[in-house]
Amino acid sequence: MSKPSRTDDEPQRLAALAETGILDTRAEADFDDIAALAADICDTPIAMVSMVDADRQWFKARVGWELEEGAREDSFCTHVVRDRQLLEIDDTVTDPRFAGNPANAEHGVRFYAGAPMLLQDGHATGTVCVMDRRPRQLTLQQRRALRSLARHAAAHLELRRYARTIGDTADRLRELDRLKDSFLASVSHELRTPLSSVRGYIEVLLDEDEATNDPETVRRFLAVMQRNADRLLRLIDDLLLVARLHETGLQLDMVEIDLAELAYQASLTSRPIAEHKRLSLTARTDHPVPTTGDPERLAQALNHLLFNAVKFTPAGGHVTIATTAEPQPTLTIADTGVGVPAEDLPHVFDRFHRSSTADHLAAQGAGLGLTIVKAIIEAHHGDITVASTPGQGTTVQLTLPATAPPPRDGPA
Numbered sequence: 001m002s003k004p005s006r007t008d009d010e011p012q013r014l015a016a017l018a019e020t021g022i023l024d025t026r027a028e029a030d031f032d033d034i035a036a037l038a039a040d041i042c043d044t045p046i047a048m049v050s051m052v053d054a055d056r057q058w059f060k061a062r063v064g065w066e067l068e069e070g071a072r073e074d075s076f077c078t079h080v081v082r083d084r085q086l087l088e089i090d091d092t093v094t095d096p097r098f099a100g101n102p103a104n105a106e107h108g109v110r111f112y113a114g115a116p117m118l119l120q121d122g123h124a125t126g127t128v129c130v131m132d133r134r135p136r137q138l139t140l141q142q143r144r145a146l147r148s149l150a151r152h153a154a155a156h157l158e159l160r161r162y163a164r165t166i167g168d169t170a171d172r173l174r175e176l177d178r179l180k181d182s183f184l185a186s187v188s189h190e191l192r193t194p195l196s197s198v199r200g201y202i203e204v205l206l207d208e209d210e211a212t213n214d215p216e217t218v219r220r221f222l223a224v225m226q227r228n229a230d231r232l233l234r235l236i237d238d239l240l241l242v243a244r245l246h247e248t249g250l251q252l253d254m255v256e257i258d259l260a261e262l263a264y265q266a267s268l269t270s271r272p273i274a275e276h277k278r279l280s281l282t283a284r285t286d287h288p289v290p291t292t293g294d295p296e297r298l299a300q301a302l303n304h305l306l307f308n309a310v311k312f313t314p315a316g317g318h319v320t321i322a323t324t325a326e327p328q329p330t331l332t333i334a335d336t337g338v339g340v341p342a343e344d345l346p347h348v349f350d351r352f353h354r355s356s357t358a359d360h361l362a363a364q365g366a367g368l369g370l371t372i373v374k375a376i377i378e379a380h381h382g383d384i385t386v387a388s389t390p391g392q393g394t395t396v397q398l399t400l401p402a403t404a405p406p407p408r409d410g411p412a
Contacts, residue, residue, distance in 0.1 A: 031061035051126040091135035115150035259289035266302035284322035313337035340388035
């Protein structure tokens with residue numbers, strides 16, 4: 001028997017078939033009626049509405065046929081899908097293309113005719129076909145009717161496809177609406193908390209009854225106000241950066257850099273916070289790791305990652321930042337923190353996403369840090385991965401392209 005080649009649009013065709021969601025569904029009256037009409041009009045004992053999948057032929061509706069599916073390579077219908085036109089075989093035994101088809105010997109099929117179900121984008125998902133156990137021919141009117149029934153079946157598939165698309169869109173809109181509400185609540189909290197603190201200290205300093213002439217106390221108040229102002233500034237900078245990412249992308253000032261030196265400097269920046277939480281922070285950055293990048297943006301990414309590691313690691317825990325040049329510039333940040341639940345891992349880089357752990361711990365943050373980090377690394381043609389075990393810790397690894405070693409003045 002002739003083995004048909006795959007269609008010239010096979011990936012797109014299979015994707016379109018999957019979008020209809022028709023495969024392996026229960027019987028439906030609309031398709032059953034199409035099969036029954038095909039058998040009546042063509043005066044055949046067998047009729048089917050057949051879907052041609054990657055390696056099988058599955059029957060959505062069938063008359064006079066017991067099997068629910070069969071191998072694609074043994075299918076008459078796969079020839080129809082490939083050629084996108086009606087195929088009629090007067091006698092499957094004498095036709096050299098189909099003489100060895102198992103349907104001939106196992107089911108006594110001698111006649112076949114099938115019309116393709118073509119979606120609006122031209123992809124053939126399957127056929128409406130009829131078969132008989134004796135050689136014969138269709139009349140001109142029967143061929144027209146078979147094509148018409150195939151178009152009718154394709155229209156039902158299009159309706160299913162659009163319904164699923166609309167449903168997916170509605171689900172996405174609901175998710176976006178949920179994210180918007182979560183974002184507004186989170187950002188409102190992130191803005192209100194430092195502002196309330198700043199306002200409280202200002203009121204104390206302005207209150208003549210409460211004001212103190214102790215310069216050390218005033219400096220301490222001002223230091224708290226400055227930290228809160230810096231927190232507000234970071235949040236606003238993050239929001240503006242995410243907006244720019246959406247509109248114009250990330251602009252980089254690329255130069256030769258040492259990733260190990262950047263990591264070491266980031267560890268110095270985060271060490272006071274770690275010590276305040278009674279954590280140990282270790283930097284294993286003894287050897288140069290040359291690469292090309294925007295040092296300001298990469299430092300921003302590393303600071304976000306280290307801040308997250310420190311934030312979600314309890315007292316007595318440990319945070320490590322390490323770099324290596326082989327097989328390519330790689331930076332790893334590992335902590336012994338609370339970890340990320342498995343259901344949250346696929347979404348850690350989503351904008352405004354906050355894990356259930358962050359909400360449970362009431363940790364500050366608007367859910368933008370990892371989004372920004374991922375955008376920075378991808379803009380450098382790098383890659384970032386996150387692995388985590390709840391209760392044991394999280395490991396973040398990023399890789400960047402290699403380049404010639406840059407000059408380096410001091411140790412990392």
